[in-house]
Amino acid sequence: MTFRKYLVLAGITVFSTAGDSLLARGMKELGNVNVSLHSLSALLLAILNPWVALGILFLLTFFACYISALSWADLTYVLPATSLGYVLIALIAHFGFHEVISTTRWLGITLIAAGVGFVAAGPSITSSHEHHNSRGAARDAISQEVEL
């Protein structure tokens, strides 16, 4: 794992969270849109809202980071990074906007952070049979150790 790869993982967390938040803000501005064929045009026009447009741009960036990470790391390694966004939002709400966070939510934050820490401390790739390079053997040794 290089510094660049950690940046890509951070990108997954930051861009998915920011993208979702921007979309939510934009959609709230637009008001209720019923999910039906009749309001399809309203949904298509939603991208004209600057918040929605920026949100989509961020989500596309998230997707690029996501598939890029999947090209060199296990799915079970990358996925926990996506949930770190929940933690990020809660921390921003608490320290940035001074919102009160319930004990249950703090417990949730702790569990997610612990889960991510658990995965991050282990090897990033174990499905080495698809790669036939020199690192394969080393990876096998590491992942064997983890499974024990």
Place this chain on the structure above:
Amino acid sequence: MNEIYAWVAIALIILASTTGDVLLSYSMKRVGDVGELWKQSGVLAVLGRVLATPTFALGLMAMGVAFYSLLFGLSWGNLSLVVPASASLTFVANAVAARIFLHERVGRRRWIAALLVAAGVVLMAV
């Protein structure tokens, strides 16, 4: 009755997004390290290789199904039920699917992590 529909939608979301994640992961492993590919042959080569992988398109379609299932689920059930239930169960389903279909070695460390994250997601949404 609405509750049954909500759970049907949740089951669909879990199935579709797990399928999508597995297909995307499988495709990207076949493409190889995109960072190195970019350095060697440029960004167009990366895009071309990704788009030329048939399972990638299938993965995108599965993600689309998951997204629309989420929309329908939200119209039948509460946000506080549908989102945490589908998100946390998808974590566990992905760990199982990654082990079976992607041959990832999901050892004790990753099982504990998947369960911790799934439980955490539920608590965050309560």
